[in-house]
Amino acid sequence: MEHALSPATLAELRRPRPYPAVSVLTPTHRRKPENAQDAVRLRNVVAEAKKRLEADPAVTRERRTDVVAQLDQALAEVDLAHAEDGLAIFAAPGEHQVWTLARTVPERVVVSDTFLTRNLVAAQASERPFWVLSVSADRITLWNGGPERVVESHAGGFPMTRSLDDPDPERQERVGDLPSTFRDEQTRHFLRDADTAVSALLREHPRTLYVTGETAALSLVDEIGTVTRNAEHLVHGGLAHASPDAVWQAVRLLVAAHDRKVADGVAAELENARGRKDYAAGLDELWRSATEGRVRMLAVEENYRATVRDDGDHLVPADSGDLDAREDIVDEIVEQCLETGAEVRFLTDGALADSERIAGVLRY
Numbered sequence: 001m002e003h004a005l006s007p008a009t010l011a012e013l014r015r016p017r018p019y020p021a022v023s024v025l026t027p028t029h030r031r032k033p034e035n036a037q038d039a040v041r042l043r044n045v046v047a048e049a050k051k052r053l054e055a056d057p058a059v060t061r062e063r064r065t066d067v068v069a070q071l072d073q074a075l076a077e078v079d080l081a082h083a084e085d086g087l088a089i090f091a092a093p094g095e096h097q098v099w100t101l102a103r104t105v106p107e108r109v110v111v112s113d114t115f116l117t118r119n120l121v122a123a124q125a126s127e128r129p130f131w132v133l134s135v136s137a138d139r140i141t142l143w144n145g146g147p148e149r150v151v152e153s154h155a156g157g158f159p160m161t162r163s164l165d166d167p168d169p170e171r172q173e174r175v176g177d178l179p180s181t182f183r184d185e186q187t188r189h190f191l192r193d194a195d196t197a198v199s200a201l202l203r204e205h206p207r208t209l210y211v212t213g214e215t216a217a218l219s220l221v222d223e224i225g226t227v228t229r230n231a232e233h234l235v236h237g238g239l240a241h242a243s244p245d246a247v248w249q250a251v252r253l254l255v256a257a258h259d260r261k262v263a264d265g266v267a268a269e270l271e272n273a274r275g276r277k278d279y280a281a282g283l284d285e286l287w288r289s290a291t292e293g294r295v296r297m298l299a300v301e302e303n304y305r306a307t308v309r310d311d312g313d314h315l316v317p318a319d320s321g322d323l324d325a326r327e328d329i330v331d332e333i334v335e336q337c338l339e340t341g342a343e344v345r346f347l348t349d350g351a352l353a354d355s356e357r358i359a360g361v362l363r364y
Helices: 007-014 034-055 061-077 118-126 169-175 185-204 215-224 244-276 283-291 329-339
Strands: 021-027 086-092 095-101 108-112 130-135 139-146 149-153 208-213 232-235 279-281 295-301 308-310 315-317 343-347 358-362
Touching: 007 118, 021 034, 021 061, 034 061, 034 086, 034 108, 061 086, 061 095, 086 118, 095 118, 118 329, 118 343, 130 185, 130 215, 130 244, 139 185, 139 244, 149 244, 185 215, 208 215, 208 244, 215 232, 232 244, 244 279, 244 295, 244 343, 244 358, 279 283, 283 295, 283 315, 283 329, 283 358, 295 329, 329 343, 329 358
Parallel strands: 130 208, 208 232, 295 343
Antiparallel strands: 021 086, 021 108, 086 095, 130 139, 139 149, 279 358, 295 358, 308 315
């Protein structure tokens, strides 16, 4: 199942497909007992997608057979034991993808000539992803972090490893003892190579970077690094060889402190925008501003969802399944803002209680 959404991957997902391109979305659950019905619900929504294809006169028999086979393959790849809060299956002639989302989605089936990506985009933005680089003298490990966990990443050529065996045993006899590992020139090159690799990775996947290691390791990072020098440091050895859970337990307080700092900055920015009269709040106002490309920074509570319909002048509350209902208007606003270059920040529930749970700073 796919998880990391890069700009290049998103562009590929958004390109037009031969009709029919099927998007299947369903909420899932991380833990028992809520996840007991996930498998049944998933099979039912995929069955609904197949029924839609069967009833669509614009779908040829050959293409229907192809896409149904793609849906079956995607269903077989779903691993609900590692489910998050939502699941998206994309299937078109000759291809399929399965995406796990850390944000709930409405259950729905869409048949079009493009995949429905807005829930995927909003889920990725809400995750507040980060990188953890764990440094030791013989191994440098990269961890991909998100809500409540990290997983080891093999992006950028990580993990990087090397042997600590002295290639010149006569040198020890001449010097009398080996120098400190983190004063060794080979170690300096090792860390510099890691810094270069992370720099390239951050250009493609920009996010907060945390670096962990012993004091000597972090001192060397400060001395020779570029992006690693400016990262947030945590003095904690052994994490380059540790389990994902051990890394998460070590960094979670640092991540929480960073999130609080960001939230405080967002609150201050919104308050300043009120004084400058370039502030907007509420779905109706933000939807209009987002479609006009006027939003510079959007703040939204992480679990805020709303179903509305457009009556021509305003967005009004609607029930799921109503004619012309927009079931994921918050995700639509998030995607539209990101499309026009806005910064999007997700805050804890209640943080925007006085702003109808969604607010923004306008460009003009």
